Amino acid sequence: MGQIRNFLATKWGIMSVGAFIGVFATLLQRWGNPGNMGVCVACFERDIAGGLGLHRAGVVQYIRPEIIGFVIGALIAAYAFREFRPRAGSAPIVRFVLGVFAMIGALVFLGCPWRAMLRLTGGDGNAILGLLGLVVGIWIGTFFLKGGYNLGRSKETYTSVGWLLPLTMAGFLIFLLIFPQVEGQAKSGILFYSLKGPGAMHAPIGLSLIVGLAVGFLAQRSRFCTMGAFRDLILFRIPYLFYGVLALIVFALITNLVLGQFHAGFAGQPVAHTMHLWNFGGMVLAGLAFCLAGGCPGRQLFLAGEGDGDAAVFVWGMIVGAGFAHNFGLASSPKGVGPHGIAAVIIGLAVCAFIGLTMRQKA
Amino acid sequence: MAEIVDASGLSCPQPVLMTLNKIKGLDKGEIEVLVDTDTSKENVSRAAQSQGWEVDEVTESGTGYRVLIRKE
Numbered sequence: 001m002g003q004i005r006n007f008l009a010t011k012w013g014i015m016s017v018g019a020f021i022g023v024f025a026t027l028l029q030r031w032g033n034p035g036n037m038g039v040c041v042a043c044f045e046r047d048i049a050g051g052l053g054l055h056r057a058g059v060v061q062y063i064r065p066e067i068i069g070f071v072i073g074a075l076i077a078a079y080a081f082r083e084f085r086p087r088a089g090s091a092p093i094v095r096f097v098l099g100v101f102a103m104i105g106a107l108v109f110l111g112c113p114w115r116a117m118l119r120l121t122g123g124d125g126n127a128i129l130g131l132l133g134l135v136v137g138i139w140i141g142t143f144f145l146k147g148g149y150n151l152g153r154s155k156e157t158y159t160s161v162g163w164l165l166p167l168t169m170a171g172f173l174i175f176l177l178i179f180p181q182v183e184g185q186a187k188s189g190i191l192f193y194s195l196k197g198p199g200a201m202h203a204p205i206g207l208s209l210i211v212g213l214a215v216g217f218l219a220q221r222s223r224f225c226t227m228g229a230f231r232d233l234i235l236f237r238i239p240y241l242f243y244g245v246l247a248l249i250v251f252a253l254i255t256n257l258v259l260g261q262f263h264a265g266f267a268g269q270p271v272a273h274t275m276h277l278w279n280f281g282g283m284v285l286a287g288l289a290f291c292l293a294g295g296c297p298g299r300q301l302f303l304a305g306e307g308d309g310d311a312a313v314f315v316w317g318m319i320v321g322a323g324f325a326h327n328f329g330l331a332s333s334p335k336g337v338g339p340h341g342i343a344a345v346i347i348g349l350a351v352c353a354f355i356g357l358t359m360r361q362k363a
Numbered sequence: 364m365a366e367i368v369d370a371s372g373l374s375c376p377q378p379v380l381m382t383l384n385k386i387k388g389l390d391k392g393e394i395e396v397l398v399d400t401d402t403s404k405e406n407v408s409r410a411a412q413s414q415g416w417e418v419d420e421v422t423e424s425g426t427g428y429r430v431l432i433r434k435e
Contacts, residue, residue, distance in 0.1 A: 009405050083401050085426065090374060145380060153372030156399070156426055223402050228375065236379060238413055294374035310374075 006081070008221035011243050017222040018247030024211045025118055025248075026255035028066070031203035035261075035270025036122040039066055039215070040115035041297035042106035042286075043271075045315070046322035046331075047199050048172065051191050054323035057331075058186065059197025063176045065205050068169040069212015070298065074220035074305025075166045076213070081221070086162030088309030090154035094355055095293055095310050099317020100324065101348035102289035102297065107322065107331035108282025108341045109133065110271055112297050113226035113290070116283065117245065119272065121252035123264035126272050126279050133280035137287020138230045144292065144356030145235065151294070151359065154310055162307025165315060176205065198271055220302045227287065227296035271334065278337045278345070285348045292356055365393040370403065371427055378403040379410040382432075386414050391434040393419075399427030407432075 007013045025038035037043055043060075050061030078084040106112045109130045111119060116134060119127035179189030186195055194200040202208065218224070222244060229241040256262040266274050273279070290296050293314050295303060300318075303311035325331040329339040368385050370378035378398050385394050394416075396407050404427075408418045411432040420431040 006401075006405075081401075085400060087372070087399070090372070145376065150377050151374055154374070155372060223405070225375075231376065232379075235376065236383065236410060236413070238379075238410060240409060294376070 006221060008218060009223060011240065014222040014224060014240065014244035015247040017218040017224055018244035019251040020218060021215055021224075022121070022248040022251030022253075023255050024215070025114070026121070026252045026259065026261065028203050028208065028211060029261060030259055031207055032201060033203050033208075034198040034201040036119040036124055037111075037115055037198065037271060038118055040111050040118070041067065041070075041301065042103055042112035042318065042322075043110070043115060043198070045297070045318045046103065046107060046325070049319045049322040050199060050326070051193070053190075053192055054320065055326035056192075057326040058199075059194050060199040060326070061192040061194045062199040062202055063172050063191060064202070065173065065176065065208035066212035066215075067301065068173045069209050069214075070216040070219070070301040071166050071169045071305040073213035073216020074302040075216075077217040077220040078306035083220075084162065084307045086157050086159050086307040086309065087154045088157045088161050090310045091151040091359070092310055092313040094151060094359070095314040096317035096320075097351065098289045098293040098355070099300075099314040100321035101351060102286050102293065102314075103318040103321030104325050104330050104344050104348055105137075105282045105285030105287075105289060106297075107325045108337060108345055109279050109286065110273065110332050112286070114296075114298055117226070117249050118252055119269070121249055121256050121262070122269075123256075123262045124269040124272055125264065125266040126269060126274055126276070129276045129279035130283045133283030134227075134287040135230050136280075137284040137289075138227060138291045139234055140284070141288050141291025141356070142231060142235045147356075148360040149292070149356050150361060151310075154308075157309065159307075161309045164309070165304040165312035173209070216302060216305060219298060220306055224302070225296050225299040227290040228299065231291055273332050273334055273336045275332075275336045278332070278342065281345050282332070282341070285345050285352070288349065288352045292352060365395040365431065368394060368396045370407070371397045371399040375402065375406065379406050382407050382410055383414065386411070386416060389434075393431065393433045396430045396432065397424060397427060398430065404428045404430055
């Protein structure tokens with residue numbers, strides 16, 4: 001059974017997945033998602049937090065179907081190929097805290113690694129700082145890994161434990177359908193909807209969901225991970241995951257050029273700011289947190305879809321972190337960093353260092 | 364007699380880290396790596412091959428896998 005090859009988990013397989021994501025994430029921008037934000041796991045989980053009322057930043061409130069699709073697409077792939085393994089119990093509170101700070105770091109930059117790459121391929125020079133920060137954050141994480149840091153073993157558990165996040169996501173989808181957006185109304189039933197700003201910019205629900213499901217399926221099969229791509233190159237010189245990221249960048253760039261969505265520069269980029277130090281710094285925090293948590297934010301969604309209850313906790317950490325970020329003025333805006341964003345990044349780096357240094361097994 | 368690396372239940376990248384650490388300590392030989400997901404099974408196999416070790420055999424073990432790698 002171990003000899004059956006999973007094509008998508010080969011070099012060409014993961015490159016096809018990267019290409020698919022590059023093309024369709026970029027198309028989602030044409031279909032209504034915000035500029036250089038066809039897919040952004042951090043921004044979209046933040047929008048979900050807004051839709052649920054966990055924060056009240058009016059411009060970013062919308063239950064994003066892409067995130068729902070990522071989890072359920074991964075669930076479908078896991079069941080189709082008998083990889084669904086319900087497991088949990090590996091330092092969940094730590095993963096929750098890492099999720100909170102990963103989100104805070106990402107919102108200081110205004111993007112997760114996926115969006116950093118989409119911004120880059122849309123011509124946004126600020127993304128260069130973000131990607132540099134991401135790599136530095138991951139690099140710092142590898143020191144902790146080499147020093148014996150680990151979160152401890154998870155254990156196989158009840159099937160229902162592995163189903164809880166997918167069911168929660170399905171619940172969000174049901175909310176979206178029974179409390180649909182009403183033109184001109186900031187609220188529909190229990191859900192909040194942006195009337196303007198990025199939260200008001202979204203592709204049709206069906207398209208978002210279908211692309212999300214497809215990406216979730218393909219990414220689960222190929223083990224796609226934008227953090228692991230850099231971590232494995234740094235730590236092991238293994239390029240497998242990086243090939244996927246490279247393909248994403250190439251195909252997103254081609255698609256942007258074909259669609260006329262490439263506008264090179266630093267100033268005036270969509271949903272972006274030009275405070276270079278904090279574009280860098282925010283992503284150092286995010287990269288470090290993703291590295292300590294064992295996966296990029298997309299990967300955590302795909303893991304949750306295949307039954308990983310610990311990844312599910314990280315996802316919730318990110319959603320709650322977005323609530324904190326907008327309630328406490330930690331998130332950036334096109335004008336620059338928020339009032340307490342810098343302090344939050346510094347605190348976050350200290351917390352990650354505390355986690356990385358104290359959770360070590362010698363030999 | 365194979366050296367055993369028990370990486371079951373551990374998050375990425377632990378299984379690969381532990382396997383490569385064990386490989387570093389041995390010139391050649393046999394290592395049996397225990398993992399509990401398909402992803403870690405693939406990662407360990409890939410990592411072993413990148414170091415010139417061969418994947419001898421992958422068998423199911425409980426709800427996970429036993430990856431036997433060898434270098435002559």
